[in-house]
Amino acid sequence: MKRTETRQAKIGRITIGGQNKVLIQSMCKHKTSHIEEVVKEINECAKLGADMMRVSILDEEDAQAIKEIKKQIKIPLIADIHFNGDFAIQAIKNGVDKIRLNPGNISDEAKIKEIVELAKKKHVVIRVGANSGSVSQEFADADIPLAHKLLLSAKKQVQILEKYDFHDIVISLKASNIRETINAYELASELFPYPLHIGITEAGPYDLSVIRSTAGLAPLLLEGIGDTIRISITGDAQSEVVAAKRLLHDCGLYENYPTFISCPTCGRTQVDVKPLGAKVFKYLEDNSIKLTVAVMGCIVNGPGEGKSADIGIAGGKGQYVIFKKGEVIKKVSEDEAYDALIKEIDSLR
Template identity: 45%
Template structure:
């Protein structure tokens, strides 16, 4: 059992962040926000994959105005991602954005930040203070360099600024591309603040490297009970971010969505095309929402035992496979037919 730090709650549209609310999964579209058809299509794909909050870049007033159409068509809350221009934050909120992500340090003067806050109040929007190691204030860099203290001091300064305007619907992120730096900054900030945290490793990389870096950093924080919402940042299709995110929550036992695939690592005892079978089971079960476990085992040492422990399982060798259900062998088939037979059984059992 993981003990989660109790944070205050804020709302991003229909999704509650912090407190006892479930840890939520986010992503960001990589379409041109001004292209509403492409953006809405990608948001639908993300939603189908299990995304619960989505963020869109706002690069100009046309993109801000596009939020009205995007928001009307989205089934999940939509956040406006803002840099430098406070007027874009205001326009996006006036056009339906559920929240904005800003770095107050690059928004400009206190008056501009206050204008964003007043608009957020008027439109019931929350604000994420997004601090990044790559865009820290010059005075902090000169005094401390790029370190956890710099990230924390930057976040604390911006939180106090928003609080001075009577605003508390805040969540905070302190991201870096370094896993140790990210971990240290979030842990340090969490010790003195009860604002909910959006956690993640920024600029994590491509699917392979980014999945590892993100899982290491986010997983370490979640195991310590730190983090209320997160994004796996990957270079590529954002739908993959959601798949990795749910696998991480599944692995940590925090939340479940979709099947858990159990497969052995293969060795010299394997006498069945295990890699091919495991990849095909994973591919065909990708859209299932049921939290069943499916074991794909390849030899007589651990195979039958592991397959019996799972809700469903296949095990075999020398071209022959066994299909298990709840610990019982229910079918013996050829290796070529084992996948089709397994998914035929799942369909018969109404596993969706």
Template identity: 40%
Template sequence: MSGVGSESSKPLSERRASRPIRLGKLAVGGDAPVSVQSMATTDTRDRQATIDQCRMLQAAGCDAVRVAVPDDDAADNLGAIAKAVTIPVIADIHFNYHLALRAIEAGVAGVRVNPGNIGGQKRVREVARAAKERGIPIRIGVNGGSLEKELLERYGYPAPEAMVESAVRHIRMLEDEDFFDIKVSLKASDVPTMVRAYRLAAKTFDYALHLGVTEAGTLLQGSVKSAVGIGMLLAEGIGDTIRVSLTADPVEEVKVGIHLLKSLGLRDGGMTLVSCPTCGRCSVDMITATQRIEKALENVSEEVHVAVMGCEVNGPGEAREADVGIAYGHNNVGLLFKKGKVVRRFAADELEEALVAEVRSIVEERSGKLPIVNQ
């Protein structure tokens, strides 16, 4: 079988060894699974709206969520937000060391702050000590769009070497305070620059790496750019946690991130859907049929491999390789497959319902909840 978890879906490269850290209960780096993060788009000063969105991200499978902390009013809500969800909440802070201290006191699981931007080594010392006392890691976030002026003048553009040099500067400021619970990101909107920066960083230090293509764009363009950039690095064994940055509902970021990891054999759980792109041989509307099936099964949590195929050329073969599959044929009929065997021939308009019912039966069986049998 070629489903997820089989020999064919093992990671392409051995993972880079990185220092492990913990975001609350979530392990990052070392031999921990690659995690998916997102960022709330709500105004953190609106406590309930932010809690509601964090809960939606959690339900979608997000492993950690970041929230913006632009001022004291936002910081006031951090404790309540962190308690309202079971996934780690990370405070995103720029320039203001006071807000970093407040976030740490509020009980967030992590802080994103660049030591070189908060007012000198004395303030770095205060933040590092507070974070160390609470066991809270700090993420250093280097961005190609906001590099130090001196580095831009020396390199002439946001070069990968400049980005890594910037990261090392920030790292040393924390290391000088005996602080080593560090995670680093080196994001750029240009995929080749981002990839080269992470490759160089992976050779330069052993801290956990948070991967992402920043300002990637809309759902379509951003997903493609992120899949290329993040996927290349993960396939090389580089990366410990990811965020797919989209100008879209952040739930979509989580969905794309999860599918990205699943496609590389780096995450289990949920439905893996194989479907044909349709052609002139197909006798049904494959596009809408597949969309309906995907929608009906979008909340499946157990690992299940599903195939939806439109004709007899590749259809039966792909359907046999899935846990459950259907293959449409001529004369308005099709076949339902389960674990490599034909279960039954159905009329074409009955196949969707039969497939969904079979998947749900498998999910109930695997989750330990036996399907109810009508007496």
């Protein structure tokens, strides 16, 4: 199903599925029992635009920490649990809004039933799914594409929950291979009515992950697939949130964000455009200014190339011109350029 048609579920006070809003999420990099660090990380991510955050539950201390963390944050919290059903029960009792758990990894049927019944009672969503590194053994050796292995593994998990009449489900099928990920999610969107959590797993450090995640997720997002997104980066959670926001904005799925245009510069450039561009973009991003702003290297092509911009600036010899919708409105010296442009930007807000 496309994201406007997927089944809706409540995660805390937010709704996933059945709408064109794609929720942004990231995962805390600190140990969950280090409450102060985790709370700080979650609140910083929330300020940057995260709709929800996930924490790992490795032990009893982590499961107990949820209670205190929940008191100090405003966005929904997801507990990531592997194999241990008791941690899932504790996490739900301690107020978590969603759990990420594959019931197929828990051998005790009674425990699965207990988790599902408690999740129903407390209105907790369960994300199930498959990663390329953890495909169910029964499908791992089959002579079928990875996308099908991921799909079958996820289906197996979904069926366990459906058996207990549980339907507040989110599904993920992550691979680090872009084509396999796209294929898997396309198949899943045809098979399941549930919202999809999309992401490229183990995507690498910032630069590599942004390229990989964009290459893998943009086609899905543009097709209308994906209800929540994570850009996984070997780096900080805050960067994951900002990268997700930028990707969604460029796919036309996140409005409250600037559209920034800057030229690559060339032999015609006679001013130092790079630091000016970086400073202007930071101002726009920090203030969530919903304008299209261009910073161009030269007057010859700048205003023309930046015609689609609400406002822009183009370099000359030791000076800049400021333009609106491609029409030059004033000339300023290189020293005055930043302040003058910001003044014009603010006048349009």
